[in-house]
Structure formats: C-alpha cells, structure tokens
Amino acid sequence: MNRLAQAVVMLLFGGAIIKATLTDMFLRYVKEGLRPLLLVAGGLLIAAAVMTIWYDLRAPSAAAEQDDGHGHGHGHHEPRVGWLLLLPVLALLLIAPPALGSYAAGQAGAVVVNPALDSDYPPLPAGDPAPISLLDYASRSIYDSGKSLTGRQLKLTGFVTPGPDGRPMLARMVLTCCAADGRPIKIGLAGDTQIDAAPDSWVEVVGVYSQQVGKDPVNKADVAYLEVRSWQQITEPKQPYA
Amino acid sequence: MSPADNATTRRARYPEEIDWAATPGSVTPGMPAEQPAGVHASRIGSVEILAGLLLVLALFRDQVGGLVSGARLQTWTTVFVSVLVQAVPFLVFGVVLSAVIAVFVPRSFWAKALPRHPALAVPAAGLAGVILPGCECGSVPIAGSLIRRGVTPAAALAFLLAAPAINPIVLTATVIAFPGRPGMAVARGLASLVVAVAMGWLWLRLGKTEWIRLPHRPDLDDSAKARAFWAACRHDVMHAGGFLVLGAAAAATINVVVPAAWLQSLAGSPVLSVIALATLAVLLSICSEADAFVAASLSQFSLTSRLVFLVVGPMVDLKLISMQTGMFGRRFASRFAPVTFVAAILVGTAFGAVLL
Numbered sequence: 001m002n003r004l005a006q007a008v009v010m011l012l013f014g015g016a017i018i019k020a021t022l023t024d025m026f027l028r029y030v031k032e033g034l035r036p037l038l039l040v041a042g043g044l045l046i047a048a049a050v051m052t053i054w055y056d057l058r059a060p061s062a063a064a065e066q067d068d069g070h071g072h073g074h075g076h077h078e079p080r081v082g083w084l085l086l087l088p089v090l091a092l093l094l095i096a097p098p099a100l101g102s103y104a105a106g107q108a109g110a111v112v113v114n115p116a117l118d119s120d121y122p123p124l125p126a127g128d129p130a131p132i133s134l135l136d137y138a139s140r141s142i143y144d145s146g147k148s149l150t151g152r153q154l155k156l157t158g159f160v161t162p163g164p165d166g167r168p169m170l171a172r173m174v175l176t177c178c179a180a181d182g183r184p185i186k187i188g189l190a191g192d193t194q195i196d197a198a199p200d201s202w203v204e205v206v207g208v209y210s211q212q213v214g215k216d217p218v219n220k221a222d223v224a225y226l227e228v229r230s231w232q233q234i235t236e237p238k239q240p241y242a
Numbered sequence: 243m244s245p246a247d248n249a250t251t252r253r254a255r256y257p258e259e260i261d262w263a264a265t266p267g268s269v270t271p272g273m274p275a276e277q278p279a280g281v282h283a284s285r286i287g288s289v290e291i292l293a294g295l296l297l298v299l300a301l302f303r304d305q306v307g308g309l310v311s312g313a314r315l316q317t318w319t320t321v322f323v324s325v326l327v328q329a330v331p332f333l334v335f336g337v338v339l340s341a342v343i344a345v346f347v348p349r350s351f352w353a354k355a356l357p358r359h360p361a362l363a364v365p366a367a368g369l370a371g372v373i374l375p376g377c378e379c380g381s382v383p384i385a386g387s388l389i390r391r392g393v394t395p396a397a398a399l400a401f402l403l404a405a406p407a408i409n410p411i412v413l414t415a416t417v418i419a420f421p422g423r424p425g426m427a428v429a430r431g432l433a434s435l436v437v438a439v440a441m442g443w444l445w446l447r448l449g450k451t452e453w454i455r456l457p458h459r460p461d462l463d464d465s466a467k468a469r470a471f472w473a474a475c476r477h478d479v480m481h482a483g484g485f486l487v488l489g490a491a492a493a494a495t496i497n498v499v500v501p502a503a504w505l506q507s508l509a510g511s512p513v514l515s516v517i518a519l520a521t522l523a524v525l526l527s528i529c530s531e532a533d534a535f536v537a538a539s540l541s542q543f544s545l546t547s548r549l550v551f552l553v554v555g556p557m558v559d560l561k562l563i564s565m566q567t568g569m570f571g572r573r574f575a576s577r578f579a580p581v582t583f584v585a586a587i588l589v590g591t592a593f594g595a596v597l598l
Contacts, residue, residue: 001288004289005291005292006476020327029324040331041331041334044338055473080484090299091319101313102313103314109541110539112538176532177529178324178327179320180328180497180528181533
C-alpha cells in the first residue's frame with residue numbers, strides 16, 4: 001500500500017466518520033457526548049490524508065526515485081494491515097448497521113437498576129399520561145414499591161422484544177460507551193391488552209403501575225411490570241438508546 | 243537495564259522491518275537498484291486496486307447491503323462498527339500525541355522528566371498515567387513513541403498498563419457504576435497501579451530488548467518537522483488502526499457468539515468466577531471507560547471477581563493484543579500479554595480479598 005492509497009483510505013475513513021456524525025447516524029453506535037470528539041478526529045484524519053497527498057505530489061521525483069531504487073518487493077512493508085480500515089468505511093457508508101435490537105436484548109442480562117440517590121423520588125413530570133423512561137420506571141417500581149407511580153397514567157417508549165416465556169416485553173438498550181457494552185432494560189407487560197407488534201418495532205405504551213415483579217433469566221435481575229392500557233406503533237426515535 | 247540496551251531498542255536492527263515510506267535520500271546499502279518497471283507497476287498497484295474495489299462496491303452497493311441480514315450478523319456489524327467509532331477519537335488523539343512525542347519532544351526531555359534509575363522510573367511512569375484521560379487504544383502508540391525516544395521500555399510499559407485504568411475519567415465512572423461502594427474504585431486504581439509497576443519491574447529483571455521490534459522509522463528523523471509529524475500520523479493511523487479493526491472484529495464476534503446465560507453457571511464457585519470474568523474481560527475488549535457498568539450488571543458474581551474483570555480489561559484484551567503485536571512485534575505480545583493477564587488476576591484477587 002503506497003502513500004497515496006493510504007491517503008485515500010484515511011480520507012474515506014475520516015469522511016465516513018464525519019458523515020455518520022453529522023447525520024446523527026452515530027447515535028446508533030455511541031453516546032451523543034462523543035459528537036465533538038468524532039468531528040475533531042474525523043477532521044484530523046482528513047488533514048493527515050491531505051497533507052500526505054500534498055507532500056507526495058510536491059516531491060514526487062524524490063519519492064519515485066527512492067521507490068525505483070529499492071522499492072520493489074518491499075511494498076508489503078508498508079502497513080498492509082491498513083487495508084482493513086476499509087471495512088469500517090464500507091460498513092458505515094454502505095451497510096449502515098441498525099441500532100441494537102431484540103436480538104441483543106435477549107442475549108444479555110438486564111440492567112441492574114439502582115435506587116434513587118436520596119431516598120425520595122421526585123414527583124413525576126406533569127401530563128396525562130406522564131412520560132417516564134424505562135429505567136426511571138423500573139427503579140421507582142422496584143425500590144419505591146411504585147409509591148410515586150400509583151394513580152398516574154404513564155407513557156413509556158421502547159421496542160418490542162420477546163420475553164423468556166414468549167410474551168412480548170418492552171425494552172430499550174442502555175449504553176455507557178458504545179454498543180459493545182449495551183445492556184437491555186426490560187419491562188414486563190401485564191394486563192389484558194396484548195401488544196401484537198413484531199419484535200424490534202418501536203411502540204409507545206400507555207399504562208399504569210403493576211405490582212408484579214419478575215426475574216431476568218439471564219442474570220436474575222428484578223424486572224418491573226407495567227399494566228398496559230393502550231399502545232401505538234411509532235417510528236424509531238433519533239436517539240435509540242436510553 | 244543499561245543505557246546501551248535502551249539505545250539498541252531505539253535503533254532497529256532488523257532490515258526487513260525498515261519502513262520504505264522513508265525520507266527521500268535515506269539509502270540502505272545492500273539493496274541494489276533493480277527492476278524499475280516492476281516497481282512502477284506495484285506503485286500504481288495499490289491505488290488501482292483501491293479504485294477498482296471501490297468501484298465494484300459502489301456498483302453493487304445494494305447487494306452488499308443485503309448481505310448483512312439476519313439478527314446475528316446485523317448485531318455483529320453494529321457492535322463492530324460501534325467499537326471502532328468509539329475508539330476512533332482516542333486512537334487519533336493517541337496517534338497525534340505519539341507523533342508529537344516522536345517528532346517535537348527532544349530526547350533530553352525524558353531524561354530530565356523521569357528518574358534516572360530505571361527502577362524508579364517505572365513507578366513514576368505508572369503514576370504519570372493519571373494524566374492521560376482516555377481509553378486503552380490511544381496508549382499503545384504513545385508507549386511505542388516513548389520507547390523510540392529513549393524512555394526505558396520498562397517505564398513505557400508501566401505507563402501503557404496504568405494509563406487506561408487509573409485516569410480520573412475511568413475511576414469516576416467506576417464510582418458511579420458502583421453506588422455506595424467507593425471501595426471498588428479505590429481497589430481498582432491501586433490494584434491496576436500495582437500490576438503496572440510490577441510488570442515494569444519484571445521487565446527490568448527478565449525482559450529482553452530484542453523481544454521488542456519497533457519498526458525502523460527514518461521518516462521520524464526528517465529535518466522538516468512538519469513532514470515528519472504528518473508521516474508519523476499517517477503511519478500510526480494505518481498501522482494501529484488496522485490492528486484495531488482486527489481487534490474490534492474479534493470482540494464483536496465474542497459479543498454475539500457467547501451468550502451471557504452461559505456465564506452465570508460459573509458464578510457460584512469463587513475460583514471459577516474469577517477466572518471466568520478475567521477471560522471475559524479479555525474477550526469482550528470493552529473500553530475502560532465503560533467496563534465498570536458492565537461489571538455492575540454481572541450482579542451474580544462476587545465483588546472480587548468483578549474487580550479482577552476491571553483490572554484485567556484495560557491491560558489485556560483482544561484489541562490490545564492485536565495492537566501490541568502490530569506495534570512491538572509478535573515475540574513481545576506473546577510473552578507480555580499472558581504474564582500481564584496472570585499478574586492482573588493475582589493482584590486483583592489479593593486486593594479484592596483485602597479491600598472488598
């Protein structure tokens with residue numbers, strides 16, 4: 001791989017990173033906070049590519065002379081492993097893999113929710129139904145026995161994933177750094193309203209607190225339940241992770 | 243380790259590892275000028291291959307996109323891409339910092355900054371890891387640059403091991419992941435520092451300079467500093483980046499193939515659980531800023547085994563082994579990684595038993 005080819009690969013790599021960042025596609029893979037770092041890193045990659053091309057074009061005679069002198073048969077001492085950088089470029093530009101979904105949610109043990117730092121939970125946001133995250137719901141439900149939840153209609157957003165018993169559950173992946181550490185937060189669905197959307201479809205569920213608590217079969221974490229009143233299918237949110 | 247030993251590591255004695263992207267005019271004896279026509283063909287070759295490859299992929303982009311169907315393969319691709327996207331900023335900043343070290347920081351600076359005696363330089367370099375707030379991908383090229391600039395390999399290795407584990411970001415993340423158990427972060431920081439320093443000292447006693455094969459890089463001695471800087475950036479991005487891709491692919495495979503349920507059967511035994519989580523840390527190759535949260539979710543395992551997970555992860559994992567092989571050579575990585583693994587398990591277990 002000569003310098004020009006390396007420059008093109010770096011240009012593509014930096015360009016793919018910047019494109020994924022500007023189009024918000026990067027939210028499928030990493031946390032939003034990485035945005036400025038990704039833009040700077042992509043810019044540096046492109047700068048390195050441009051400078052490589054610049055120096056290569058400015059001193060082509062010297063470079064060619066050197067290669068002509070003793071380059072043959074030694075081209076492979078250039079970092080040939082650099083070709084592999086084309087793989088993420090292709091994946092980002094051509095395949096654009098989706099955010100983690102029900103397959104990953106079934107694979108890993110559920111997130112262990114933590115109790116609120118001070119023992120009191122703040123009141124729910126206004127609105128009927130009140131919007132609440134899956135993590136917040138699970139924490140209030142398990143550690144507060146639902147005290148701050150009772151009497152309110154709640155609205156949760158997540159994707160459908162088949163539970164261990166085959167019944168659908170509501171899930172969302174929780175990311176700390178990147179999708180490699182993604183863990184599911186799952187909420188069991190109680191009540192008579194059946195959600196018959198296909199796995200991986202995104203839904204908005206309105207329901208009320210249920211006392212039922214289950215166990216995640218993978219790591220025996222507590223799983224909170226929600227009694228479903230109504231639901232509707234929605235498009236995947238821009239930020240798919242919790 | 244004598245100064246003479248250090249000098250030899252700086253100088254590559256392996257003609258076959260010479261970087262041919264060298265500065266114009268750096269003529270190596272014993273390489274007769276021959277076959278200019280063939281050279282010409284191979285020089286055009288890689289650009290042509292690249293152009294052809296891209297053309298084919300652009301033409302068949304729908305088919306390529308369709309190849310990745312099925313939940314398993316899709317999850318693999320997502321994890322693979324996300325490990326890379328996550329690592330790119332740290333890789334690029336690590337590469338830039340290492341190019342600055344290699345080109346702009348004079349050799350004399352390190353002689354002044356670190357204690358003269360190697361045995362004292364090791365803990366100093368380990369503690370210096372506190373100031374590099376990043377994860378492990380960036381520290382490999384930096385350690386390579388440090389050795390190249392005459393820092394005792396033992397000290398550079400202590401820095402390599404300590405930096406990703408004891409920096410403030412990682413320790414803060416550990417405190418947040420284990421609410422009410424600040425001892426976890428304390429134990430993690432101390433155990434990691436002890437392992438890093440112990441490995442540095444072990445290298446002083448047993449390490450052989452010839453195990454480290456830093457490729458000869460005449461481009462770094464370019465009189466034009468800016469050109470040398472960009473050449474160093476280009477080389478390290480392509481080199482370390484390529485090995486990072488290998489490691490990310492391996493980590494994604496493990497992530498998809500090994501179901502977490504399979505692990506839980508090992509959680510009951512105190513010995514097996516430590517070994518299982520140490521192995522898992524190597525295989526999963528999670529960024530050190532995030533691994534504490536994964537450890538927190540392995541709730542059935544003992545705190546000690548989870549501490550071992552946190553100590554091993556930033557020091558030995560698939561992508562690090564891949565990157566270290568690329569940076570220092572196979573002979574180095576095949577010795578350094580297993581010994582570090584054992585040391586991290588032993589020290590982690592000891593700290594877990596005492597502090598947790």
